[in-house]
Structure formats: C-alpha cells, structure tokens
Amino acid sequence: MTDITLSFEDHERIPLKDYAEKAYLDYSMYVVLDRALPHIGDGLKPVQRRIVYAMSELGLSATSKHKKSARTVGDVIGKFHPHGDSACYEAMVLMAQPFSYRYPLVDGQGNFGSPDDPKSFAAMRYTESRLTAYARTLLSELGMGTVEWGPNFDGTMKEPILLPARLPNVLLNGSTGIAVGMSTDIPPHNLREVVSACVRLLEQPKSTVSDLTEHVKGPDFPTDAEIITPADDIRALYETGHGSVKMRAVWENENGEVVITALPHQVSPAKVLEQIAAQMQAKKLPMVEDLRDESDHENPTRLVIVPRSNRVDLEQVMNHLFATTDLERNYRVNFNVIGTNGKPQVMDLAKLLREWLDYRMNTVIRRLEHRLDQVTDRLHILEGLLIAYLDIDEVIHIIRTEDEPKPVLMKRFNLTGTQAEAILELKLRHLAKLEEMKIRGEQEELEKERKALETTLGSRARLKTLIKKELLADAETYGDERRSRLVERSAAQPMKQEQIIPSEPVTIVLSKSGWVRAAKGHDIDAAALNYKAGDEYQHSAAGRSNEQAVFLDASGRAYALVAHTLPSARGLGEPLSSRFSPPDGAGFLYTLAGDAKRKVLLASSFGYGFVTELENLYSRMKAGKAMISLPAGAVPLEPACIDPESTSTVVCATSDGYLLAFPLAEVPELSKGKGNKLINVPPKRLKAGEEQVVGLAVVGEKDELLVWAGQRYLRMGEKDIDHFRGERAHRGRKLPRGFQRVTRIEVARD
Missing domain, CATH: 3.30.1360.40 (Gyrase A; domain 2)
Structure with missing residues (x-):
C-alpha cells in the first residue's frame, strides 16, 4: 500500500509578510469593487443591483401586487448575494425611503421607517414591497442584449454585471460608502437638471463644468430645506469632484x-x-x-x-x-465612482457625465444591434415561409411522403436549415390564404425597421439624437421640480455667552484673601459685607451678569470669568485660586467689569502705563494673560476707567506728594505691555523703595479729585487740578503741607 502522508516541506511555503499583504489587497479590492463604491453605469452597488434584479425576476413591477419583503430578501441572498439577510433587507429599505432616496427604487407597503428614526422599520416578514415606476429606467432594456452576464456565486445561474440604465442614476440618487483607503459621498440631484446637462453635452461635447453648472445648479436632496452654499463654492465642487455643501432648515x-x-x-x-x-x-x-x-x-x-x-x-x-x-448641517461631497474601465476614480461633473454618456451610447448600440439581429433573423425566416406558401402543395406532399423532409425541403427550395425548421413548425391554421398577405406586410415593416436601424447605427449624430430623445422622454415621465432650494446665506454664528445670559446689574466683590462673589445691583456697600475671619474687603467693580468679570493679580496678569458664574454675595463666595492658577505669591488685587470696548488706564507703581480696551484683558486660560510688564519691585496700580464722553485728564500722585496732571491723549493705547512713563520719579528713589507712584485717576471736566493722606483727604476741583498741569513724564508739583504723604487718589463719587 502506497504511503500518501505528506511532509511540511511538500507544501508551498510563503513568507507571512507576502501572504498577509496579498490577503489584505484581495480583501481591499473586493470591498472597493464589489461592496462599497457604485458603478458609473447604473449608479448601484452590487447588493442594490441584485435586489432590483431579483425583484424584477419575481415580477414585482410597479403595476403588480406587493409581495412580502422576506420573499425578495430570500431570493436575493439565496441566488445572488450570499450575505446576511438583515444587511440585505436594510439596503432594500433604504431604497424605499422617500426621505433617503431622491427617486426611490422600491415601493414599500408597511412600516419602512421614519425621518425620526430611519432604522425603525418593521421586520421583513411584516412589510411588502415592489419596484417603483422609476426602476423601469434601470430594467426596461435588460433583455435586449445590452449588458454582460456573469455566473452567480455558486455558478448555477446568470446575473447581470450591470443594469442598462437609461438615466445617470449615479447622480440622481447619489451614493455613500466607505471602502479601504477611499470613500464616496455623491449627493442626489434633480432629474430634469441632470438630463438638461446631458443634452448640452450631446449637443456641445466640449462644454466645460462651468457650462454644465448652468443646468445642474447644485445637489437636490429629498427635503425642502435650503442649500446655502455659495454658487462659486458649488461650481468649485463640481470642478474638483470633492468639497461640501451646507443645508439649513x-x-x-x-x-x-x-x-x-x-x-x-x-x-x-x-x-x-x-x-x-x-x-x-x-x-x-x-x-x-x-x-x-x-x-x-x-x-x-x-x-x-x-x-x-x-x-x-x-x-x-x-x-x-x-x-x-x-438645523444646519454640512454634507461632504466626493464623486468617487467605479468608471467604465473598472477602476475607482474621483471625477469632475463633466467627466462623470461624459463617461456615463459613453456607457449609454454603448448600451444603445448594443440594443440596436441586438434588435437588428432579431429583425434580420425574422426576415430570413419570412423569406423561407413565403417560398413555402408559393408552393404549399408541394411542401405538404414532401412533408407527408418523406421520412426526413427537412433536407429534402432545403434541397428542393434552396432553403437554410433555419428556414426549413420554421416551415416544419407551421401550424395548420397558418395555411390560410390571408397568411401570405400578413407575411408580406410584416416583411415590409421589418425591412423599413432594418434600414432605420442600419442608418442609425451608421451615424453617430443619429445615435446622439436618439439618446437625447429618450433622455427627454424619461425626464418628462419621471422628472419633477427641484425640492432643495438654493439660497445663498452667510454662515450661522452662535450667540456669544454675553448675548444669551440675562443682562442684570451686579457688583463683583473681591476680598484680600482672593475670595470673590457677585451681588445683585450696583448700590452695594461692598466693604460692609460679611467676610471670613481674618479676611476683609479688597476691591469691587460694577457690571452686568452677561459681561466678563476681569481680575488683575500682583504680577500683572489678567484673568476673566462670566459674571453670572460667580457665587452669590449671600455667602462668602469662593477662592479665585480654585478657578485660576496665578504665579506663587501673586495675590489678586483688583477687579474690573463693564462693556468689552470700555477703555481703562493701566499703570505700575514705577510710573509707566497705557490705555487699553477691557476685552484685551479677557483670557480663558487658567494661567491668565500677561497684561502689564512690571519692572522688578513694581506692582500694578488700581486701574482707572475712562469716560468716553468727557475730555479727560490723567492725574498721577507719588508717595512723596508730587502730583502731575496731563491730557489723556498723551497716553499710548496698547493691547498689553509696559507703556510709557506717566510721571517722573528719580530711579534711585524707586529702586530703594523710598518713593513710588501710589495712585492715578482719570478725571473729567466736572469731576472732583480726592487726594488721601492717611485718614485725611484734599478735595480738588478743575481749577485746583490746573495748578498741577504739565507734560507727561515730568516730575509734577508738590501738594500743600499736610498732604505730602499721599496714600491714594480717587475721583469723588457723589
């Protein structure tokens, strides 16, 4: 007995790398060509094509009765598509949903889902379906020799490789799919617009994408929502084959x-x-x-x-x-289809329509040639029948007397085998005298048809005219008005938080320990509020609940929060350190609030400062924003708010009693930084800490200034301030005796 045991060496050995690479490439090609991408010819993926074909084989036309969906799905997966029944049924349901497909291919009866939940459809054992009238554009020429046929998955049946689409369904219903390394997102379009573009290409083959967009204005989704993408962007989309469109409710x-x-x-x-x-x-x-x-x-x-x-x-x-x-949504567009050469590619609108028209031209030529063959064969048979009728008695005699009449008939009347077979298959009822007249009449009609077919097939112009007529006829039958209106609108912008939150007056209160809270109203005595043991009032600012509250620390960094997020002043508040991360040792000194465009004067104790808008202090970062550049040993001064409606004067005071007033216009406006020198203090005294700027204020024409020296203050009017006027960055003048140890200055509040 022969030993048939094989060793490991007897088998083919392939490196794992090569095997894995080949297996993955095979899988990739399968997904690209046989699952995810539509073909330009009929615009369908294999599962969709098989569903439509299986339904046509079941006789489920638009005029027939509905049949259980389970029957259709069973035929599809049993004969053509050996995959899961749920995936197949879902593909069929999608083709039946009028809110998913612009021109549905399946007419469903029962629960086929809703716009609220497209996947809420009933099980296939409950629903019934048939093809829609529009599906005829894919199937009407199927039996006319127009397409190639291939074996099904088990080789027991034949199925069409493509369907002979009379319309560019790839654009009309669109398609989406994710393959390996590529995807497709083709939006649906209006039938009449696309047909109009096809006719333009037939009449003017050199038409550009720009010319075609005169007909195809843009996608047309199965909804009445608006497409708000500008026309130039839509044209660019069609020129490149990819882009996006925006829809709005x-x-x-x-x-x-x-x-x-x-x-x-x-x-x-x-x-x-x-x-x-x-x-x-x-x-x-x-x-x-x-x-x-x-x-x-x-x-x-x-x-x-x-x-x-x-x-x-x-x-x-x-x-x-x-x-x-x-309510506003963006849709990706990518015209990636399998072309007539069997390869996936991204096409612009002109190339896509030209390639489909080439496919349609080949389909029509095959249909006409198939019909020409049928007409020629029938004429050939009629010629033989006519010969038989002219000598009917002799034909009958040969048939009655000969054992094998076929070769005798062929020899006697010079017939072909096909003609002799047709004569032998004649029924007695067709031997009437009138039959000869019918044959001659049929011959004449078929002869005319043959000449017309040959003329059409021999002329490219006639073929184009035929395709054009058929396209226009289908557009008349199945076309409708555009549903998605094209309206150019600017992109939507969300409201700022300040616009959404109710605008109520609030007072932001900051304590020395860095605790913060917001009290309703502006008539709040912030210093009189309760504070933690060992803590006390530091600073406050009046603003509104929908505005940003700004905080300034000792290092010159600014932080911001929306005022309405701050805790109520009924309690003790919360530490700002829980919301922000200031540098070590840099406590919070001041708070600001008000309109974002409000201008403030920021300065340091070394006498440098600048004007800026409040919004420049806004920061979303926990670490804040570096706002004032401070020399070593300097600290920020209390910011001074500027009244835009009055002619303002800046007043600066030093701890040694020097006061300087000068026009606000001399102060630079910056977004951040150190600023310019406001008042001159000898550098040696600054560095030694012997003299510093202790306050600044911006006063209007009718304002009064309070100069504090400990618990005493000096009230100064406009004329008093005029005595201290000078140029910015000068030393200023000494205050009267008793007020030469200035602690702070402020604008008098009535």
Whole structure:
C-alpha cells in the first residue's frame, strides 16, 4: 500500500509578510469593487443591483401586487448575494425611503421607517414591497442584449454585471460608502437638471463644468430645506469632484412663534428637539420658553419654538440654533465612482457625465444591434415561409411522403436549415390564404425597421439624437421640480455667552484673601459685607451678569470669568485660586467689569502705563494673560476707567506728594505691555523703595479729585487740578503741607 502522508516541506511555503499583504489587497479590492463604491453605469452597488434584479425576476413591477419583503430578501441572498439577510433587507429599505432616496427604487407597503428614526422599520416578514415606476429606467432594456452576464456565486445561474440604465442614476440618487483607503459621498440631484446637462453635452461635447453648472445648479436632496452654499463654492465642487455643501432648515414666524417646516437631509426632528432642550436645561437659551412637535400627516415636519416674550429677536435665536444644532448641517461631497474601465476614480461633473454618456451610447448600440439581429433573423425566416406558401402543395406532399423532409425541403427550395425548421413548425391554421398577405406586410415593416436601424447605427449624430430623445422622454415621465432650494446665506454664528445670559446689574466683590462673589445691583456697600475671619474687603467693580468679570493679580496678569458664574454675595463666595492658577505669591488685587470696548488706564507703581480696551484683558486660560510688564519691585496700580464722553485728564500722585496732571491723549493705547512713563520719579528713589507712584485717576471736566493722606483727604476741583498741569513724564508739583504723604487718589463719587 502506497504511503500518501505528506511532509511540511511538500507544501508551498510563503513568507507571512507576502501572504498577509496579498490577503489584505484581495480583501481591499473586493470591498472597493464589489461592496462599497457604485458603478458609473447604473449608479448601484452590487447588493442594490441584485435586489432590483431579483425583484424584477419575481415580477414585482410597479403595476403588480406587493409581495412580502422576506420573499425578495430570500431570493436575493439565496441566488445572488450570499450575505446576511438583515444587511440585505436594510439596503432594500433604504431604497424605499422617500426621505433617503431622491427617486426611490422600491415601493414599500408597511412600516419602512421614519425621518425620526430611519432604522425603525418593521421586520421583513411584516412589510411588502415592489419596484417603483422609476426602476423601469434601470430594467426596461435588460433583455435586449445590452449588458454582460456573469455566473452567480455558486455558478448555477446568470446575473447581470450591470443594469442598462437609461438615466445617470449615479447622480440622481447619489451614493455613500466607505471602502479601504477611499470613500464616496455623491449627493442626489434633480432629474430634469441632470438630463438638461446631458443634452448640452450631446449637443456641445466640449462644454466645460462651468457650462454644465448652468443646468445642474447644485445637489437636490429629498427635503425642502435650503442649500446655502455659495454658487462659486458649488461650481468649485463640481470642478474638483470633492468639497461640501451646507443645508439649513426652513422656518417662518407664525404669530410670534418659530415654526420649522423643513429639516436638512437625514436630520431627525426628535434629535433637533433634544439638542434645543439640552441647551434650555443648561440655561443657554433663556429666551426660549417652550418646544412642541406638531408634525402630522398633513405637516410631516412642524417643530414649534415658543420665545419667552415678543421682544426676543427670532432671527438671532435661529442663527444661534443653526450654529449649535443639526438645523444646519454640512454634507461632504466626493464623486468617487467605479468608471467604465473598472477602476475607482474621483471625477469632475463633466467627466462623470461624459463617461456615463459613453456607457449609454454603448448600451444603445448594443440594443440596436441586438434588435437588428432579431429583425434580420425574422426576415430570413419570412423569406423561407413565403417560398413555402408559393408552393404549399408541394411542401405538404414532401412533408407527408418523406421520412426526413427537412433536407429534402432545403434541397428542393434552396432553403437554410433555419428556414426549413420554421416551415416544419407551421401550424395548420397558418395555411390560410390571408397568411401570405400578413407575411408580406410584416416583411415590409421589418425591412423599413432594418434600414432605420442600419442608418442609425451608421451615424453617430443619429445615435446622439436618439439618446437625447429618450433622455427627454424619461425626464418628462419621471422628472419633477427641484425640492432643495438654493439660497445663498452667510454662515450661522452662535450667540456669544454675553448675548444669551440675562443682562442684570451686579457688583463683583473681591476680598484680600482672593475670595470673590457677585451681588445683585450696583448700590452695594461692598466693604460692609460679611467676610471670613481674618479676611476683609479688597476691591469691587460694577457690571452686568452677561459681561466678563476681569481680575488683575500682583504680577500683572489678567484673568476673566462670566459674571453670572460667580457665587452669590449671600455667602462668602469662593477662592479665585480654585478657578485660576496665578504665579506663587501673586495675590489678586483688583477687579474690573463693564462693556468689552470700555477703555481703562493701566499703570505700575514705577510710573509707566497705557490705555487699553477691557476685552484685551479677557483670557480663558487658567494661567491668565500677561497684561502689564512690571519692572522688578513694581506692582500694578488700581486701574482707572475712562469716560468716553468727557475730555479727560490723567492725574498721577507719588508717595512723596508730587502730583502731575496731563491730557489723556498723551497716553499710548496698547493691547498689553509696559507703556510709557506717566510721571517722573528719580530711579534711585524707586529702586530703594523710598518713593513710588501710589495712585492715578482719570478725571473729567466736572469731576472732583480726592487726594488721601492717611485718614485725611484734599478735595480738588478743575481749577485746583490746573495748578498741577504739565507734560507727561515730568516730575509734577508738590501738594500743600499736610498732604505730602499721599496714600491714594480717587475721583469723588457723589
């Protein structure tokens, strides 16, 4: 007995690297060509093509009765697509959803999902389906020799490699898919617009993308929402084959309420309401009082947003919602398809339509040639039948007397085998005299048809004219008006936090230990509030709840928070160190609040300063923002707010009693930095700490200045201040005796 045991060496040995590379490449090519990307010819993926073909084989035309979806799915996976039934059924459901497909291929009966939840469809044992009338554009020429056929997965049947699409379905219904290393996102388009572009290409083959966009204005989704992408961007998208389009919901003001009547493609009304409700719960939409979903059969989309009062700016609210919810959505576009050469490629609009027209031209030529072959064969048979009728008695005699009449007939009447076979298969009823007239009439008609077919096939211009007529006829039958209106609008911007939060007067109170709180109102005696043991009042500022509260530390860094996030003044507040991370030893000194454009004068104890807008002090960083550049030993002075409506004078005072007043216009305006010298203090005295700038103020024409020396103060009017006027960066003049140990200066508050 022969030993057939094989050793390991008898098998082919392949390096693991090569095997893995080949296996992955094979898988990649399968996913690209046989699963994820549509073919330019019929615009379908294999599973979609097999579903449509299987339904046509089951006789489920648009005029037939619906049949259980499970029957269709069973045929598809049993005969053509050996994959999961749920995936196959889901693909079929998608082709039946009018809110997913611009021109549905399947007519569903039963629960096929809803815009709220497209995957909420019933099981296939409950639903019924058939093909739509539009599906005829994919199938009507299938039996006319127009496409190649290949074996199914087990080789027992034949299936079409492609369907003979009469329309560029790849653009009309679009497609999405993720392959290996590539993807496709083709939006749906309007049938009439695309056909118009095809006709333009047939008449003017050298038409550019710019020419074609005169017909194809943009995508046309199965929704009434607006496409707000500018026309130039859409043209660029068609020129490159990739880009994006933006859709926005349609709304109207109905008795002071917002009524949303159309949502972007594949946006769930329930999700939109959920997103808006989440903002309301987070108190980010205080101007909205209520939400309602009033959608029904008559109004498929009707979402109502009720404002808190009739003073609410609805345009502003909707602009905010467009920016923060799915009421405005961006759609990626990537015209990546499998071309007629069998390779995936990204095409521009002109190339895509030209290649489809080439496919259509080849399909029509094959259809006409197939028909020409049929006409020629029939004429050949009719010629033989006519010969038989002319000598019918002799034909009958040969058939009755000969054992094998076929060769005898062929020899006697000079017939071909096909003609002799046709004569032998004649029924007795066809031997009537009138039959000869019918044959001659049929011959004449077929002869005319053959000449017409040969003429058409011999002329490129006639072929183009034929394709054009068929395209226009289908556009008339299946075309409709554009659904997605093209309206150029500026991109939505969310409202700033200051606009959303209610604007209420508040006083920001800072303690020496760095604790902060916000008291409602501006008539607050901040120093009289309760403080922790060992803590006391440091500084305060009046602002509004929707404005930023700014804090300045001893190192010259600025920090900011929205005022409404601060704890109430009913308690002791909270330490700013829990929100920010100032440098070691740099305590918080001052707080500022007010309009972002409000100007303030910032200065250091060494006499340098500059004017800046309050928004320059804003910072989202925990570490704050370096605002004032401080020389060694210097500290920030209390910032001075500037009244824009009065002619202002800057007054600086040193600890040795020198006072200088000069015009505010002489101070530079910076975003940050050290600034210019405001008052001259001898550098030696500064470094030794013997004299420093202790205060500055910005006074108007009618303001009075208080100069404090310990517990005493000197009130100075406009004329008193004039005595100390000079040029910026000068030494200034000495104050009267008794006020030469200045501790601070401030504008008098009545």
